[in-house]
Amino acid sequence: MHGRSVLVRGGVAVASAAVALTMAAPAALADDGAARGRVVESAGTGGLGVNFEGGKHASTVLFTLKLSDGSKLKMYCVQVEVGMRTDQDMIERPWAKYPDTASPFNKNNEKINWVLHNGYPAAAVKALEGTLGKKDVKLNGGLSVEEAVTATQAAVWHFSDGKNLDRAKPLRGGGAAEAADVLALYDYLTGKDNAGIGKQPKPTLDIGPAKADGATGTRIGPFSIATSGDITELTSKLPEGVKVTDADGKAIKAADVKDGTKVYVDVPKDAKDGSGTFSLKVSGHLDTGRLFVGENYAKVPAQSLIVAESEKTSVAANVTASWKQGGTPATSEAPATTAPGGAKSGGGDELANTGASATMPLIIGGSLLGVGALMVLLVRRRRSAA
Numbered sequence: 001m002h003g004r005s006v007l008v009r010g011g012v013a014v015a016s017a018a019v020a021l022t023m024a025a026p027a028a029l030a031d032d033g034a035a036r037g038r039v040v041e042s043a044g045t046g047g048l049g050v051n052f053e054g055g056k057h058a059s060t061v062l063f064t065l066k067l068s069d070g071s072k073l074k075m076y077c078v079q080v081e082v083g084m085r086t087d088q089d090m091i092e093r094p095w096a097k098y099p100d101t102a103s104p105f106n107k108n109n110e111k112i113n114w115v116l117h118n119g120y121p122a123a124a125v126k127a128l129e130g131t132l133g134k135k136d137v138k139l140n141g142g143l144s145v146e147e148a149v150t151a152t153q154a155a156v157w158h159f160s161d162g163k164n165l166d167r168a169k170p171l172r173g174g175g176a177a178e179a180a181d182v183l184a185l186y187d188y189l190t191g192k193d194n195a196g197i198g199k200q201p202k203p204t205l206d207i208g209p210a211k212a213d214g215a216t217g218t219r220i221g222p223f224s225i226a227t228s229g230d231i232t233e234l235t236s237k238l239p240e241g242v243k244v245t246d247a248d249g250k251a252i253k254a255a256d257v258k259d260g261t262k263v264y265v266d267v268p269k270d271a272k273d274g275s276g277t278f279s280l281k282v283s284g285h286l287d288t289g290r291l292f293v294g295e296n297y298a299k300v301p302a303q304s305l306i307v308a309e310s311e312k313t314s315v316a317a318n319v320t321a322s323w324k325q326g327g328t329p330a331t332s333e334a335p336a337t338t339a340p341g342g343a344k345s346g347g348g349d350e351l352a353n354t355g356a357s358a359t360m361p362l363i364i365g366g367s368l369l370g371v372g373a374l375m376v377l378l379v380r381r382r383r384s385a386a
Helices: 002-030 105-118 125-134 145-160 176-190 360-385
Strands: 036-039 049-051 061-067 072-077 090-093 205-208 211-215 219-227 230-237 243-245 262-266 274-285 291-294 305-310 312-324
Touching: 049 145, 061 145, 061 305, 072 145, 105 145, 105 176, 105 305, 125 145, 125 176, 145 176, 205 274, 205 312, 211 219, 219 230, 219 274, 219 312, 230 243, 262 274
Parallel strands: 211 312
Antiparallel strands: 036 061, 036 090, 061 072, 072 305, 090 291, 205 219, 219 262, 230 274, 243 262, 274 312, 291 305
16 A cells, blocks of 8 residues: 555656646746846826828837836837737847838838937937927927827837828827927938938847857857947856866956957866856846847737837846867857848847757656656556456
8 A cells, every 4th residue: 555655646746746847848938048028007108199191090108118127128119000018028139030021120120220319218308309409490389208209109100110190180189289399300200310220239148159069179169249238247057177268268257258259168178078058147228229029929919119218237148068079179059140030049139048948848847747647557557456
């Protein structure tokens, strides 16, 4: 009887462990090192409702996105016809991963970037008044924050969604004076002064490639660092004798790592076959113009957002190096090539993968479930035979 109890308890324990692992898998699948957060519905700055040519209309809001570390971003919408969701994580992505390959966003992202850098809140209301005044634009008692938000969001939609304001009646509500002020700023942001800002803003942190391998007795890499912030930590999980270095084999510290730095993993010739990781943590602002896409967009589309203003935040990413005795020197997983809607992470403007295997919890969990089921079945057969 005691033996049967042990088997039953063992089967239940194994099954419970399997369930825990498989339940943990979605979190692992979602963990790719990118900045993430959720829209705080009640914390945005409201603008005025706008009317588009063709009869459609929309509300304008400068949204607040709260990141996982508590810092906040000010965001504009770049998908006016997709619903906003506050129950889904928004993940930092490069422009090439915009979720709609047919959208005007893909050819106009440089224009959108210019709007963000020259509209509100990148330029304060008084600064915008001064800019328009130099162009002999007459405002009606000055520009309000509400008008500035409205015009900037409408200008973003002009380029991201191909939407034009209805010039006869651009606002839903509001008076003629407000409509004239909004049109004045909108025309400036979408007019000939908008030459675009062609260089995509840098990610807060990107290490590429995400994985590399080589032979013992070599320096594996390079791992190229792209960042818009300051590296605050460099940690590693490497066997004794293996170290993180520069191209000359000199050990490096966090203070030595900057945007553009190339990092290597130096492996002694007598090292055993193995692997290890190193991690970087950065503190800095997410650049204006960085894109955020809903984590579950493929299943539940959520309105994509773009950074207009940010607070300081921190982001971490890590990479993996593997080596073998007599292995091929300095081979690496090349940084991903990017195409609209089809880029994968690792290198370029995408944040690096953390190196955690997203499928491993599912594999282990499935195996444990199988073992647990087999143990319970064995108990039932023994009882039947008794």
